[in-house]
Amino acid sequence: MVRDSLAAVLFPSNCRVCERLLEHAARIPVCPDCLDQVQRIADPMCVRCGRPLFTPPIQAENFQCRLCRQGRYAFQLARSYAVYEDSLVRLIILLKHHGIKPLGAWCAQRLRELAQRYPELAGADAIVPVPLHPARLRERGYNQAEWIARPLARLLRIPLRPDLLARVKPRPEKLKLTRRERWEAVRGAYATTGRAQVDNLRVLLVDDVFTTGATLDACARALLRQGAAQVTALTVGRVVPQWTRQVREAPGSK
Ligand SMILES: [Zn+2]
Ligand SMILES: [Zn+2]
Incomplete structure (x- = not known):
């Protein structure tokens, strides 16, 4: 404690989200208030x-959203820790673009808590971080999904297997993609690696953000095609488009 406050005096630093002066030197340059804002x-x-579901359906039990009722996603189950907004957006940028690696461990602790509520997640045989294309990996120097997946694998005592899946098609150069472009960009973009044995494996995919679900879907398809028994997914953030917050869904008829 003494050393922490001393370090803070010697190297005063500000919270990278709200800019307030940090009282203690910490591995994560974000104040406790900003971290606490990220709610499950x-x-x-x-x-x-x-x-x-922001407008609760009449029958909330076993409710499936429209995309799930249409069978859009190949993964069996996906969960995200928090809505991708406010301070979580900053935290993910710090992890992904500023290389603040300890945030990966912080995310992993949140995901462990979430995974343990679902036997399908906590009971996986392998944890696979959503891979980057090799060119992107070279450019960035690290895969932020792996920075989350590695400590999570340790916490859940599940083998980490980044070797099982590869991104074989690069992301388009365009910065902002529409919903439709996102689905098209990832079609056939992932493949299991030559020597990978995924037969009968229950795979848990890990990524930073669930945007449209297209990426996780494409990864799941590649794994299932090679005989994976089940693919589930965990992400820290979840993009919830405005329109889904206002429109009331039809009750859960399948
Ligand atoms: Zn703060
Ligand atoms: Zn759904």
């Missing part, structure tokens, strides 16, 4: 993809 997504949510 609560029920009701889609039982399959975990999308939070």
Whole structure:
């Protein structure tokens, strides 16, 4: 404690989210208030993809969102820790673009808590971080999904297997992609690696943000095609488009 405050005096630093002066030197340059702002997504949510439902359906039990009812996603179950907004957006940028690696461990602790509520997640045989294309990996120097997946694998005592899956098609150069472009960009973009044995494996995919679900879907398809028994997914953030917050969903008829 003494050393922490001393370090803070010697090297005063500010919270990288709210700019307030940090009282203690910490591995994560974010104040406790900003970290606490990231709140777990609560029920009701889609039982399959975990999308939070802001206007509760009449029958919230076993409710599936429209995309899940249409069978859009190849993964069996997905959950995200928090809605991708406010301070979580900054935290993910710090992890992804500023290389603040200890945030990966912080995320992993949140995901462990979440995984342990679902036997399908905590009971996986392998944890696979969503891979970057080799060119992107060279450019960035690290895969932020792996920075989350590695400590999570340790916490859940599940083998980490980044070797099982590769991104074989690069992301388009365009910075902002529409929903449709996102789905098109990842079609056939992932493949299991030549020597990978995924037969009968229950795979848990880990990524930083669930945007449209297209990436996780494409990864799941590649793994299932090679005989994976089940693919589930965990992300820290979940993009919840405005339109889904206002429109009331039809009750859960499948
Ligand atoms: Zn702060
Ligand atoms: Zn859903």
